[in-house]
Amino acid sequence: MGRGPSIENRKNAEDARRGKIFTKLIREITIAARNGGDPATNARLRMGVDKALSANMSKDTIERAIRRGSGAEGADDMQELRYEGYGPSGVALIIDTMTDNPVRTVSDVRHALSKHGGNLGTSGSVAFQFKRLGELAFDTSAAGAEDRLLEVALDAGADDVQSEAGQSVVLCAPENFEAVKKALTAAGLEPLRADVVMRPENRVAVTSETEETLRDLLDWLEELDDVQEVYHNAALAD
Numbered sequence: 001m002g003r004g005p006s007i008e009n010r011k012n013a014e015d016a017r018r019g020k021i022f023t024k025l026i027r028e029i030t031i032a033a034r035n036g037g038d039p040a041t042n043a044r045l046r047m048g049v050d051k052a053l054s055a056n057m058s059k060d061t062i063e064r065a066i067r068r069g070s071g072a073e074g075a076d077d078m079q080e081l082r083y084e085g086y087g088p089s090g091v092a093l094i095i096d097t098m099t100d101n102p103v104r105t106v107s108d109v110r111h112a113l114s115k116h117g118g119n120l121g122t123s124g125s126v127a128f129q130f131k132r133l134g135e136l137a138f139d140t141s142a143a144g145a146e147d148r149l150l151e152v153a154l155d156a157g158a159d160d161v162q163s164e165a166g167q168s169v170v171l172c173a174p175e176n177f178e179a180v181k182k183a184l185t186a187a188g189l190e191p192l193r194a195d196v197v198m199r200p201e202n203r204v205a206v207t208s209e210t211e212e213t214l215r216d217l218l219d220w221l222e223e224l225d226d227v228q229e230v231y232h233n234a235a236l237a238d
Contacts, residue, residue: 018055024228025052026065027098031078033069043178047196083109084126088117088213089206092126092233094198099226108224116217129233130198133159134170134177136184136191141166149189156183167192171199200233211236 029052032045039046045066052062081102083095093113099105110120140146140163149168150161158172158180172180174196181194206214214234221230 029065030069037070134172136170198231203235
């Protein structure tokens with residue numbers, strides 16, 4: 001008898017998490033579609049659609065988001081806003097949002113930071129510590145997988161491949177992301193994740209106490225409806 005509610009609660013939590021992921025993906029597609037509703041000629045839209053399909057979003061939902069963004073279903077008032085700031089112990093943070101209410105969003109972000117010993121910074125205060133890069137992660141635990149990935153990735157125009165503990169990360173310029181991803185998948189190498197991100201130039205070591213507070217902050221920020229992505233420069237244990 002006692003197992004029913006537990007299973008139901010887990011399902012409800014999973015549904016809520018899935019719903020948040022879908023909301024963020026729909027916003028990304030909607031914003032991207034403003035620059036053209038054809039994924040074949042709009043790289044950002046193509047990336048958003050790929051992520052949505054990987055998350056098992058229906059094609060109908062994707063197409064509705066594209067129509068909304070391209071103006072086919074009325075005006076869309078979403079804005080992209082980036083906030084820069086500091087978390088506990090001065091950890092640098094970049095918080096990318098999409099919102100129809102900037103006053104609400106900045107208030108929510110500022111509150112989250114202040115509750116965890118951080119603060120909001122000015123534009124450019126931490127961005128110099130990050131670089132925009134294409135990032136594709138692969139499982140390379142099998143024998144020979146790392147060498148194979150390195151060969152294909154560099155031939156396709158990647159800048160670097162970093163490997164550690166059975167996983168490799170391919171890094172490339174944002175403008176080469178699509179070509180690199182296409183070459184890797186054509187070679188039968190499916191990424192665990194693939195996106196254009198703000199990658200820190202250097203990771204900073206933090207204490208276990210700071211790490212715990214930072215993880216709480218990251219969870220808090222990612223729960224905010226308006227937050228799309230959060231980047232930081234702390235070296236956290238996996």
